[in-house]
Amino acid sequence: MSDQRLTGAEIVLKSLADQGVEVIFGYPGGAVLPIYDALFKQNAIRHVLVRHEQAAVHAAEGYARSTGKVGVVLVTSGPGATNAVTGLTDALMDSIPVVCLTGQVATHLIGNDAFQECDTTGITRPCTKHNYLVKDVNLLARTLHEAFYVARSGRPGPVVIDIPKDVQFNQGVYVAPEQVVHRTYRPQTEPDMRRVEEAVELMARARRPIFYTGGGVINAGPRASELLRELVRLTGFPCTSTLMGLGAFPASDRQFLGMVGMHGTYESNLAMHGCDVMINIGARFDDRVTGKLSAFSPGSKKIHVDIDPSSINKSVRVDIPIVGDAAAVLEAMIAVWKKRNCKADKAALDAWWAQIGEWRARECLKFQQDMSPSAIIKPQYAIKRLAELTAGRDDVFITTEVGQHQMWAAQHIPFERPNHWMTSGGLGTMGYGLPAATGVQVAHPDALVVDVAGEASIMMNIQEIATLVQYQLPVKVFIVNNRWMGMVRQWQQLLHGERYSQSYSEALPDFVKLAEAFGAVGLRATELGQLDDVIGEMIETRRPVIVDVNVAENENCYPMIPGGAAHNEILLGGQHLTGEQSAPEEGMVLV
Amino acid sequence: MPPIEPIERHTISVLVDNEPGVLARVIGLFSGRGYNIESLTVAEVDTYGRRSRITIVTSGSRMIIEQIKAQLDRLVPVHKVLDLTDEGSFVERELALIKVAATGDKRIEALRIADIFRARAVDSTLESFVFEVTGSSEKLNAFIGLMAPLGLVDVSRTGVAAIARGKEGFLGEAILAGE
Ligand SMILES: Cc1ncc(C[n+]2csc(CCOP(=O)(O)OP(=O)(O)O)c2C)c(N)n1
Numbered sequence: 001m002s003d004q005r006l007t008g009a010e011i012v013l014k015s016l017a018d019q020g021v022e023v024i025f026g027y028p029g030g031a032v033l034p035i036y037d038a039l040f041k042q043n044a045i046r047h048v049l050v051r052h053e054q055a056a057v058h059a060a061e062g063y064a065r066s067t068g069k070v071g072v073v074l075v076t077s078g079p080g081a082t083n084a085v086t087g088l089t090d091a092l093m094d095s096i097p098v099v100c101l102t103g104q105v106a107t108h109l110i111g112n113d114a115f116q117e118c119d120t121t122g123i124t125r126p127c128t129k130h131n132y133l134v135k136d137v138n139l140l141a142r143t144l145h146e147a148f149y150v151a152r153s154g155r156p157g158p159v160v161i162d163i164p165k166d167v168q169f170n171q172g173v174y175v176a177p178e179q180v181v182h183r184t185y186r187p188q189t190e191p192d193m194r195r196v197e198e199a200v201e202l203m204a205r206a207r208r209p210i211f212y213t214g215g216g217v218i219n220a221g222p223r224a225s226e227l228l229r230e231l232v233r234l235t236g237f238p239c240t241s242t243l244m245g246l247g248a249f250p251a252s253d254r255q256f257l258g259m260v261g262m263h264g265t266y267e268s269n270l271a272m273h274g275c276d277v278m279i280n281i282g283a284r285f286d287d288r289v290t291g292k293l294s295a296f297s298p299g300s301k302k303i304h305v306d307i308d309p310s311s312i313n314k315s316v317r318v319d320i321p322i323v324g325d326a327a328a329v330l331e332a333m334i335a336v337w338k339k340r341n342c343k344a345d346k347a348a349l350d351a352w353w354a355q356i357g358e359w360r361a362r363e364c365l366k367f368q369q370d371m372s373p374s375a376i377i378k379p380q381y382a383i384k385r386l387a388e389l390t391a392g393r394d395d396v397f398i399t400t401e402v403g404q405h406q407m408w409a410a411q412h413i414p415f416e417r418p419n420h421w422m423t424s425g426g427l428g429t430m431g432y433g434l435p436a437a438t439g440v441q442v443a444h445p446d447a448l449v450v451d452v453a454g455e456a457s458i459m460m461n462i463q464e465i466a467t468l469v470q471y472q473l474p475v476k477v478f479i480v481n482n483r484w485m486g487m488v489r490q491w492q493q494l495l496h497g498e499r500y501s502q503s504y505s506e507a508l509p510d511f512v513k514l515a516e517a518f519g520a521v522g523l524r525a526t527e528l529g530q531l532d533d534v535i536g537e538m539i540e541t542r543r544p545v546i547v548d549v550n551v552a553e554n555e556n557c558y559p560m561i562p563g564g565a566a567h568n569e570i571l572l573g574g575q576h577l578t579g580e581q582s583a584p585e586e587g588m589v590l591v
Numbered sequence: 592m593p594p595i596e597p598i599e600r601h602t603i604s605v606l607v608d609n610e611p612g613v614l615a616r617v618i619g620l621f622s623g624r625g626y627n628i629e630s631l632t633v634a635e636v637d638t639y640g641r642r643s644r645i646t647i648v649t650s651g652s653r654m655i656i657e658q659i660k661a662q663l664d665r666l667v668p669v670h671k672v673l674d675l676t677d678e679g680s681f682v683e684r685e686l687a688l689i690k691v692a693a694t695g696d697k698r699i700e701a702l703r704i705a706d707i708f709r710a711r712a713v714d715s716t717l718e719s720f721v722f723e724v725t726g727s728s729e730k731l732n733a734f735i736g737l738m739a740p741l742g743l744v745d746v747s748r749t750g751v752a753a754i755a756r757g758k759e760g761f762l763g764e765a766i767l768a769g770e
């Protein structure tokens with residue numbers, strides 16, 4: 001079997017099949033034609049043709065995040081590869097496992113500025129976990145198997161394999177995945193038990209503890225979420241989550257405080273600020289979460305569980321670092337807690353919960369909605385109704401674009417289970433949501449997949465409606481249309497003296513007609529009385545739908561911790577700061 | 592405000608697979624994250640196993656140094672990372688070739704100083720010398736400084752090579768694999 005000779009293109013497809021790949025997202029071009037030819041001759045792997053290579057990567061991310069598998073992308077050299085760069089960077093920032101195959105000009109032309117040549121490995125080196133240029137067809141299968149291993153192991157991420165066209169034609173030897181052992185890369189997954197013991201000891205003595213959980217719990221697989229639930233219930237501690245971690249712990253649980261960070265809840269941010277023991281599981285002390293570093297949770301001892309040693313002590317110094325897979329560490333913590341018969345300090349914990357209860361009573365997510373049928377719809381209300389009218393189903397997947405609507409979706413949609421929420425967290429990529437939803441729907445054909453969108457963001461990858469129509473993917477694009485780049489407008493209002501420079505959405509298309517032009521369904525709600533019916537019709541329609549919900553134009557997203565402020569300087573709705581004077585000076589330079 | 596951490600200078604050894612692009616990855620890491628490189632040397636040290644040793648001299652606060660090591664260790668082709676400065680005592684050497692163009696008294700003075708520094712003349716014309724000098728980076732700096740007024744016209748330095756004292760080897764299996 002090992003002396004069987006195949007062409008490079010055949011080796012690519014066989015490697016993918018042996019890696020369990022069922023579907024790839026891509027776009028053809030001169031430098032990948034041999035692979036497209038081999039694809040044509042087989043049935044094991046499906047190809048989804050996107051309309052822009054950036055969308056291929058986001059679709060692979062949506063596929064990966066909703067299934068736990070590696071997402072696969074195939075694009076051509078030059079412009080195909082450069083178009084993929086935003087998606088690769090997005091996947092790197094959010095630790096999503098993706099393998100991206102790029103075509104390259106023939107080996108003898110590399111470096112000659114050949115047609116559609118670019119230095120793909122050079123360009124993608126800083127935006128991938130790892131990348132390869134394969135110049136020898138006999139190394140192709142090994143490289144592909146290694147790439148899958150690297151993409152999904154440790155802290156997951158995108159891996160690029162650049163394959164010159166002659167290598168795709170040449171004949172070579174295939175090797176199976178089992179025959180490939182990586183020479184250097186062995187991430188640590190099992191924790192140091194002494195550290196776990198120390199951590200549990202600290203937890204048992206805590207008076208004002210909090211679990212701070214992140215995307216690492218989701219990446220560690222569904223079992224990690226189950227173990228998190230067990231540990232949180234066992235201890236009785238409150239639990240908050242980053243944007244990336246939503247769903248790992250059920251939003252409806254009394255012990256959940258909502259999201260933490262710049263637009264997180266009042267109670268979770270104040271609890272993070274005032275806690276005495278912070279248990280970080282799979283989060284990375286991102287600047288959206290910490291706010292002003294020097295004032296971040298000043299009185300707490302910090303436990304940090306992360307699979308990536310470089311995340312530890314990067315921005316926040318911690319007391320007990322634990323390197324390992326979140327599921328393995330959670331399991332170990334539960335075992336130690338039970339073995340030692342630990343009991344939380346009941347009186348202290350009761351007082352802590354009473355304090356949290358006072359913060360909760362502020363009802364920081366509350367907003368005013370005029371309930372008359374002709375009233376203007378508030379954006380929060382539109383999203384809240386979307387959540388309420390789809391509640392009770394366990395097959396609802398939400399993706400988002402980037403902006404206020406994204407934050408309102410995170411605040412107002414209660415996520416009960418992992419892998420059902422896909423948003424661009426680290427990079428904040430407008431244009432992410434629609435292609436990501438495409439990938440989710442490919443993986444879950446019968447599910448209700450909704451992209452909560454802004455009218456500005458959706459224009460960034462609107463061409464992907466054609467992909468939905470071609471493959472009859474019934475994705476719903478739910479546009480919260482406030483006619484502004486709302487998040488930009490909000491910052492300009494609060495921090496730049498209400499000078500609304502270039503943030504109004506001029507010359508918007510008629511989204512209903514646009515949907516129809518693509519062969520999709522277009523719906524619109526302009527006043528409160530229409531909203532529920534439109535959402536109902538959207539849910540019922542088994543075709544791709546664009547819903548244009550016209551909402552109040554000037555609503556701001558609260559709570560908000562302005563850049564450079566501390567958690568306890570959080571602003572609630574109604575408390576307005578205006579004009580640049582009110583912004584903390586060093587905060588102005590922050591994004 | 593947390594106290595400002597002092598800046599430390601560290602010499603770090605990195606054992607890597609000698610594959611294309613590995614040096615670009617290391618350099619890209621330093622430039623992309625804004626770390627300092629004072630010196631960087633690289634050469635294959637295990638031809639059988641195709642492994643190279645990179646020696647990096649860098650500086651930063653303790654937190655940054657720890658980040659640098661963790662980030663280096665995270666690169667896929669990296670076998671291991673050793674902070675020689677933290678591990679205890681180590682030997683650090685650099686080689687420089689230094690050209691001095693001078694005649695008369697200056698020429699004689701250059702030769703006298705070269706002798707004190709145990710520098711060897713490896714090329715000589717009636718108007719110039721090329722000296723080869725090895726030692727710590729500080730010694731090389733001192734030698735170059737003294738040559739400056741005597742007709743220094745060219746300098747080429749290798750960067751630092753460093754190795755831990757004592758019997759432990761850094762390459763371990765890598766060298767064994769070659770037998
Ligand atoms: C590709 C990209 N370009 C620019 C930005 C900066 N940005 C962040 S939010 C935003 C406005 C988004 O407007 P919209 O999609 O209408 O959402 P809204 O905030 O109004 O809900 C912009 C321009 C970004 N995040 N991504």
Ligand SMILES: [Mg+2]
Pocket residue numbers: 403454455456480481482483484485486
């Ligand atoms: Mg908008």
